[in-house]
Amino acid sequence: MFHTQLEWLNTLKPNFKVLPLKERLLCGIGALLGLTISSFISWYVLGDFNAWYIAPMGASSVLLFAVPASPLAQPWNMVVGNVIAGVIGVTCAMYIPGQTEAFSIAVALSIFLMMTTDSLHPPSGAVAITAVLGGEPVHQLGYAFIFYPVLLNSVLLLVVAIIFNRMLGKQYPQVAQVNTRSKDPTPTQKVSIQPKDIQEVLDQQTELLDISEYDLQKIILQAQEKASARAVSQFCCQDIMSRDVISLHAEDDIHLALNKFKDMNLMSLPVINAEGGLVGTLALYEVVEWFKRAADPKAGWEHKVRHIMSKKVVTVQPMQPVHDLIPYFVERSFNYIPVVEQQRLVGIISRADMIAVLDRQLSTLLKQ
Structure with a gap:
């Protein structure tokens, strides 16, 4: 009975890779440095301003330092998504009387516009809510809230994330294609799976996948190489x-x-x-x-x-x-x-x- 319950619980877990202890520690250290440095600079720039740092940056740090390869963690998504959510959130706070209606509509519109502009960033939903429920200090700022603290916090945290990930040897932001020499498929892709093949399959998907086409190409090609290696005799x-x-x-x-x-x-x-x-x-x-x-x-x-x-x-x-x-x-x-x-x-x-x-x-x- 107990074993059956454990199996049922496993169905609720994501099929997600658990990183080695060292990598998990580095992700935590990255978030620590990112939030500390960006928070200190924001505080130094804005002085005693009550809303010098906003909570959604904590959620952004999870993406930037734990899963920097995710399309949702790319600089475009971070900056544009937060700006869109800030604009919508401030507008709803100004013109919709009820708070419940205001933040609900703000989040819904933000999701629609972020998906339309290919800038979906989950923590931006919290930015929209903060604009509505942030209290008097936030409401007094009006549309200035978009520039500080939202844009200021976003850019500072993003800069730290880029430097930290590059120091660890991670490619961040993600590059657009596998073949860096030309727009043509790479030699391996020409005789196997090509980017256009992957794109055609992705176009038929009705759900948003949290993996970039570039990473998907790399994984497929590497898996294909391993499969080919099993099919031929090995020379040293x-x-x-x-x-x-x-x-x-x-x-x-x-x-x-x-x-x-x-x-x-x-x-x-x-x-x-x-x-x-x-x-x-x-x-x-x-x-x-x-x-x-x-x-x-x-x-x-x-x-x-x-x-x-x-x-x-x-x-x-x-x-x-x-x-x-x-x-x-x-x-x-x-x-x-x-x-x-x-x-x-x-x-x-x-x-x-x-x-x-x-x-x-x-x-x-x-x-x-």
Whole structure:
């Protein structure tokens, strides 16, 4: 009987991911910092003003710091939604005598207008109610209530949320599309599920989903990659890597590097130190840029590869599955990826290597 009751209670719970303890703590710390900083600045700007901070900002902080990927938490929704609710709430407070009727109509109109302008932000409903039930300090402000504290609080909290989420490595605000190079679908999408396919399905939905089309695309593509990985045999990086690696030394002269690019007809090369450790990568375009600024006296000291190389390098391990490399070659157009073991360059995997292994896997599937 007790077990049955627990199962019934589980049907009331959302199908929502419970984040690890560290992530939950960071969400709480973000809200703490956001509310404290924005509240202090609002208080400093407005002085002894009684309504220098409003309660709906607490609800906004839940979205901004706990679920920043939600469409409801985006800056447009935060600012525009609160402004719309503020305008409607103040107007209803002025012209509708009964408080119950005033805040009910204010919330209803706010929802309609926010959905019409694609700026739905749930805490904005509380902004509309605050404009009606906020008491004399709020009513005395009239339409100034929209600018302070509503707009002031919103912008300050939003700025803190952007900085905090970026510091944690989270993409906030959300970018509009997966393919950042063009409006076309990415190479992976062209042969699988495309954004227009997802959009057509979403257009048929009559309910608002609390997930962005961008995140939906990422989840579907990642799930498809995992499904494809189960359907093909797994190669490790050491199985297909080239061990006789053409590379540059950090102390090489840039002119020597250019000659190697010309002789090998390559667009980029890994850079190693005297011990054989990978320390960077140098692309041909970086050499071209160096020649462009060679006449600049400020750049006169640049004459070695280490002066102009990129120190940020994506690497893989010898035993890492080849399937992990596909997004780099397909979505980010990498020419090669170095294979590193104990910080030493032991091999390299080129785009041609990937094409060969994928062709073999495709042939194997067709024979099955």
